[in-house]
Amino acid sequence: MRRLFIAGNWKMNLKLDSAIALAKGLKEAAADVSEVDIAVCPPSLYVQPVGTVLAGSNIGLGAQNGYFEKAGAFTGELEMAMLTDVGCKYVILGHSERRHILGESSEDVNLKVHAALQAGLIPIVCVGEKLNERDNGVTNLVNQRQFDGSFSAVSAEDMKKCVIAYEPVWAIGTGKVATPEQAEEVHAFLRDLVAKRYGQDVADVVRIQYGGSVKADNAKELLSKPDIDGALVGGASLKVDAFMGIINAVR
Numbered sequence: 001m002r003r004l005f006i007a008g009n010w011k012m013n014l015k016l017d018s019a020i021a022l023a024k025g026l027k028e029a030a031a032d033v034s035e036v037d038i039a040v041c042p043p044s045l046y047v048q049p050v051g052t053v054l055a056g057s058n059i060g061l062g063a064q065n066g067y068f069e070k071a072g073a074f075t076g077e078l079e080m081a082m083l084t085d086v087g088c089k090y091v092i093l094g095h096s097e098r099r100h101i102l103g104e105s106s107e108d109v110n111l112k113v114h115a116a117l118q119a120g121l122i123p124i125v126c127v128g129e130k131l132n133e134r135d136n137g138v139t140n141l142v143n144q145r146q147f148d149g150s151f152s153a154v155s156a157e158d159m160k161k162c163v164i165a166y167e168p169v170w171a172i173g174t175g176k177v178a179t180p181e182q183a184e185e186v187h188a189f190l191r192d193l194v195a196k197r198y199g200q201d202v203a204d205v206v207r208i209q210y211g212g213s214v215k216a217d218n219a220k221e222l223l224s225k226p227d228i229d230g231a232l233v234g235g236a237s238l239k240v241d242a243f244m245g246i247i248n249a250v251r
């Protein structure tokens with residue numbers, strides 16, 4: 001049985017005061033949630049102060065990115081071990097904004113997945129097709145390429161620790177949500193890829209989140225699908241009520 005996992009991706013939003021206030025509000029509001037795993041991924045600079053607020057709570061801490069190299073001359077980057085050092089449990093890798101705005105390839109994502117696992121982080125690895133790719137009938141092909149590239153040479157034991165986030169690019173921050181059927185079709189396809197490569201026992205434990213304009217009013221229907229194990233939430237993770245609305249809808 002896979003536990004639902006709701007993670008908030010705060011992206012490049014909030015300032016220190018509002019990040020702390022959001023963390024305090026969530027800590028209080030989610031105190032009695034035990035049925036669902038929860039995490040928030042603040043901007044890197046705010047990971048540590050937010051982690052201090054969340055200490056002892058049921059909300060896990062994540063980063064939005066990390067670098068694959070070990071400590072050294074890599075100006076502007078953060079080593080994965082630095083993320084664990086300040087309390088991170090998760091790291092989002094291969095978000096579509098990093099793939100399509102910042103030019104990250106699946107090969108880059110793969111190096112980061114290995115580095116994250118080595119540092120003891122749980123990678124939340126995003127895959128997803130653009131609208132023109134869906135329109136051209138290559139949704140599965142795109143997701144398979146990103147899956148294969150991002151998880152290359154990851155062992156079965158490590159794969160069990162990873163989280164996949166299916167995030168159709170056309171649904172991120174657009175208010176256009178995939179229908180539960182559209183999302184489930186890709187989730188089932190991804191789970192099948194895991195099963196073909198690693199066996200059904202691994203596929204049965206890997207959690208696959210959906211991301212793309214998830215809100216309190218669409219979360220329950222999406223997450224009631226058999227292969228949708230949670231949500232990666234952008235916009236609606238920036239307010240206590242909106243994020244708690246999603247969590248409470250699926251508990």
Ligand code: PEP
Binds near residue numbers: 171174211212213
């Ligand atoms: C995301 O950033 O991963 C995301 C899904 O954003 P939103 O919920 O705003 O569409």
